[in-house]
Amino acid sequence: MLPLERLRRIVGAEHVLSAPEETFPYECDALTWLRRRPAAVVLPGGTAETAAVVAALAEAGLPFVARGAGTGLSAGALCPAGGVVIETARMKRLLALDPWNRLARVECGIANAEVSRAAEAHGLFFAPDPSSQHVCTIGGNIAENAGGPHTFKYGATARHVLALTVVLPDGRVLHTGSPLADPSGYDLTGLLVGTEGTCAIVTEATLKLTPVPPAVETLLLAFRGVEDACAAVQRVIASGLEPCTMEVMDGATIAAVEASVNAAGYPRDAGAVLILEFDGGGAAVAESAERAERLCRELEVLACERARDRAHRLKLWKGRKGAFGAMGRLAPDLLVQDAVVPRSRLAEVSARVLEIGREQGVRLSNVLHAGDGNLHPNISYDRRDADETRRVLEACACILSACVAAGGTLSGEHGIGLEKRDFMHLVYGVSDVEKMRAVRDVFNGRALLNPDKVLPAREQQTP
Numbered sequence: 004m005l006p007l008e009r010l011r012r013i014v015g016a017e018h019v020l021s022a023p024e025e026t027f028p029y030e031c032d033a034l035t036w037l038r039r040r041p042a043a044v045v046l047p048g049g050t051a052e053t054a055a056v057v058a059a060l061a062e063a064g065l066p067f068v069a070r071g072a073g074t075g076l077s078a079g080a081l082c083p084a085g086g087v088v089i090e091t092a093r094m095k096r097l098l099a100l101d102p103w104n105r106l107a108r109v110e111c112g113i114a115n116a117e118v119s120r121a122a123e124a125h126g127l128f129f130a131p132d133p134s135s136q137h138v139c140t141i142g143g144n145i146a147e148n149a150g151g152p153h154t155f156k157y158g159a160t161a162r163h164v165l166a167l168t169v170v171l172p173d174g175r176v177l178h179t180g181s182p183l184a185d186p187s188g189y190d191l192t193g194l195l196v197g198t199e200g201t202c203a204i205v206t207e208a209t210l211k212l213t214p215v216p217p218a219v220e221t222l223l224l225a226f227r228g229v230e231d232a233c234a235a236v237q238r239v240i241a242s243g244l245e246p247c248t249m250e251v252m253d254g255a256t257i258a259a260v261e262a263s264v265n266a267a268g269y270p271r272d273a274g275a276v277l278i279l280e281f282d283g284g285g286a287a288v289a290e291s292a293e294r295a296e297r298l299c300r301e302l303e304v305l306a307c308e309r310a311r312d313r314a315h316r317l318k319l320w321k322g323r324k325g326a327f328g329a330m331g332r333l334a335p336d337l338l339v340q341d342a343v344v345p346r347s348r349l350a351e352v353s354a355r356v357l358e359i360g361r362e363q364g365v366r367l368s369n370v371l372h373a374g375d376g377n378l379h380p381n382i383s384y385d386r387r388d389a390d391e392t393r394r395v396l397e398a399c400a401c402i403l404s405a406c407v408a409a410g411g412t413l414s415g416e417h418g419i420g421l422e423k424r425d426f427m428h429l430v431y432g433v434s435d436v437e438k439m440r441a442v443r444d445v446f447n448g449r450a451l452l453n454p455d456k457v458l459p460a461r462e463q464q465t466p
């Protein structure tokens with residue numbers, strides 16, 4: 004039975020939600036077609052309260068899940084049936100900022116961008132930059148090993164997390180890692196990052212901060228189509244240049260962005276735009292940008308813009324960072340798909356993705372972290388239309404199969420969650436999944452914490 008009284012005593016009655024109108028917002032994350040209403044939502048105020056809440060739920064034998072901002076795109080924070088959501092919104096303090104050692108110690112519910120804002124005065128920032136960074140939490144980033152446009156140079160979240168405080172699914176507290184370089188013993192911090200909230204609840208994290216580069220050069224290049232933009236990406240990388248980001252948006256995305264409040268002045272007649280950015284020290288950055296522009300101009304470039312100053316740069320980025328929001332104008336729902344292919348196959352797979360969209364009769368656009376071979380086919384639809392939703396899901400299945408067939412994998416950054424759990428067999432054999440399950444069971448043997456995510460049920464595994 005739900006131990007509501009005990010939970011109220013731990014966190015205070017105002018931090019336990021159980022009325023239907025209170026639990027309704029927790030029915031889904033940003034993947035809106037999958038929904039499950041939790042029996043209750045609890046908002047602990049720190050590690051000790053989280054541990055006590057978890058112990059109470061474990062004793063009652065109830066399933067539970069951690070939830071940050073709920074911006075996840077793979078239904079990871081969806082509550083297990085009859086279970087409880089542990090929402091981290093009250094744990095958002097910056098506990099310590101140590102510019103000398105370039106570290107920040109934070110509670111898990113702090114928003115990603117808040118960390119950089121706090122570090123800015125010291126010439127530092129937190130490098131992982133998901134487009135949702137103004138709201139998504141560090142706990143969610145750690146769970147998903149989140150990436151972003153600058154992952155190409157700086158790497159995903161895993162490279163920027165040094166130590167964790169976590170609550171295990173039986174209520175015990177565990178400290179992993181160390182701010183010191185290369186701590187001895189097994190790297191439990193590295194193991195836990197990316198486990199999508201299936202092994203432990205992160206309550207605090209020690210993050211690595213990076214010096215803000217003194218110079219940044221941003222180019223916007225317009226092409227006839229995605230194929231040319233991808234060819235430009237290949238050329239730049241093959242030349243030995245090291246951009247910090249290479250973002251491609253297709254024509255449908257440009258149209259949606261330019262019709263929205265996030266309009267960035269992208270050429271409306273282009274079939275694709277590429278945002279190419281270099282950062283680092285002084286003159287070398289400008290030289291790299293000039294060289295990259297020359298290389299791209301060997302292809303057919305429809306237009307090229309170079310950011311004059313910070314305001315211009317932010318304007319060029321506004322369209323990209325607001326691209327998913329701009330899609331909200333097209334239909335009530337948006338499914339942001341996420342897959343990875345070898346960079347050399349990006350153009351060909353992107354063309355196949357468009358073809359799949361046509362075959363299934365769905366409205367599809369594509370945004371690519373092209374440097375990482377990571378594509379985001381976005382499908383605008385109305386989930387109240389059962390037939391359209393069926394076609395959207397069929398298109399997703401075809402897209403994932405095409406990516407895997409091209410040597411790719413199921414997710415670049417949004418995780419497996421519930422959405423892609425049953426596609427794991429495309430990439431992993433039974434023994435791979437069993438090894439993952441064995442790791443999960445070390446932490447979460449009773450499978451009470453986020454039980455039905457990531458790993459397919461045994462009976463669904465194909466030998």
Ligand SMILES: Cc1cc2nc3c(=O)[nH]c(=O)nc-3n(C[C@H](O)[C@H](O)[C@H](O)COP(=O)(O)OP(=O)(O)OC[C@H]3O[C@@H](n4cnc5c(N)ncnc54)[C@H](O)[C@@H]3O)c2cc1C
Binds near residue numbers: 070075079111140200
């Ligand atoms: C408009 C938009 C743009 C996006 N852009 C990007 C992008 O560029 N790159 C990218 O990687 N993602 C992106 N995302 C996806 C999403 O923002 C990230 O996955 C993010 O890391 C989720 O954080 P959250 O706080 O919202 O987590 P939630 O959605 O609340 O949870 C996600 C998962 O993390 C687990 N979790 C949450 N907090 C904890 C915790 N404290 N301890 C353990 N597990 C926890 C949950 O159980 C769940 O499995 C985008 C989403 C949207 C809506």
